[in-house]
Amino acid sequence: MSKDPGDPIGFRISLNFFAIPLGISGLGGAWTTASAALGAPGWINGLLFWISGVCWLVLSVLYVGERLRSRGAFRADREHPTDGAQAAFIPVVGLLLLAHFEQYMARSAAQAVCWVLVFSLAVVAGQLFAHWLTGQTSFPQLHPGYFLPLVAGPFVAGITLSVVGAQTAGRAALGAGMFFWVIIGGVVTARLITAGPLPTPAIPALSVLLAPPATGGIAIFVAYHGRTGTLQTAFLGIFMTMLMVQIFLLPQYRRIGFGLQFWTFTFPVAASANYGMRWCQSVRFPGWQELSWLALAIATAVVLAIAVATVRSLVPVKRDRTPRPATELEPEQKTD
Incomplete structure (x- = not known):
């Protein structure tokens, strides 16, 4: 949360908070694959999706309620030079949740909800891309987080559309994501190579290179x-290349102080584990199950570690107010 002078509580919900339910739902998807491929307990993915769903719903209500009090607040968030792309988190998380909960819904209802979320994502992505095309974003401000609304977003939409039975639309969404991957990917890569290092808070966004x-x-x-x-x-082949890049970026990540931006790591790591397990199940080489469990364990450990660190950072530190004995006073405090 960030300070808001007009809020009596003193805090406001920012878009980057939605990286929390995004990462948890991504891990839920990985455990869903593990349940089908490895016989992992099915209740774990259900629990993760419920936690993500509650978090997403609460954050959405708080976020919308706050922004409705200020005219132009939604537009200001969407056009923010570094965080604006995160406006797509809201419909993307909804699509991930629907891919799980559609099993409890009528097919027609699931498809209707899916199309509403896809339309919402398309509106956000269209507004973002139109804003970028007008030249209101400078080259140094670009970062891999821009992949989410126009690349990973359509890919996630393709997953959910296929799950609810709209395979043709799902394949069309896949094509849209591939198109924008080429367009946005070239520009962002050029910025990373030629425009100097990213600001420290934006460095975790380099992990988003795994997401597409x-x-x-x-x-x-x-x-x-x-x-x-x-x-x-x-x-x-692209995934393995990006995975190798992430290994060499680990020293950069280790030098960053912990903060909310660490949740940026969670979705790419969880999606990578999910993708890796699907490939292992498809090829079924010797040791594929052990490797799948290892990938799932790493993704789970990363998300749990960041969740625990987040909770610890929110717990106020209690200061020791016990009076110090006279023998412990500093020399200049002692009296003759």
Whole structure:
């Protein structure tokens, strides 16, 4: 939360808070794959999606309630030079939740909700892209977080559309994500190479480079019923390249002080574990189950560690108010 002088409580919900339910739902998706491929307990993914859903609903209500009190607040958030892309978190999390909870809904109802969320994501993505095209964002302000609304967003939409039975629309969303991946990816990569280092708070956004190949690969698996082919193999090659890049970025990540921005890591890590397990299940090489469990364990450990660190950072530190004995007074405090 950030300070808000006009709020009597003193805090306001920012868009980057939605990275919390995004990461938890991403981990829920990984445990769903593990349940099907490895026989992992099914209640774990259900619990994760319920936690994510409650968090998403509470944050959405608080966020909308706050912004309705200020004219132009939604637009100001969306056009923020560094955080504006996170406006897409809200419909993206909704799509991830629907991919799980659609099993408890009538097919027609699930499809109706899905189209509302897809339309909401399209509106946000369209507004963001139109704002960027007008030249109101400077080159140094770009970062990999821009991949979310126009790349990972359509890929997630493709997953959910396929899950609710709209396979053709899901494949179309996959194509939209691939198009914008080429367009946005080239510009963001050029910025990272030529425009100097990212500000420290934006460094975790480098992990988002894993999200497009991971979510796109999952979308292909779902849309084509688990089959592998040339396109899926190409996505795997890109994913492995980005994974290698992340390994070499670990020293950069370790130098960052903990903060809310660490939740940026959670969704790419969870989606990567999900994608890796699907490939392992598809190929079934010797040791594929052990490797799948390892990927799931790493993703779970990352999310749990960040969640625990977040809770600890919110707990106020109690100062010791016990009077110090005279023998412990500083020399200048002692009296003759």
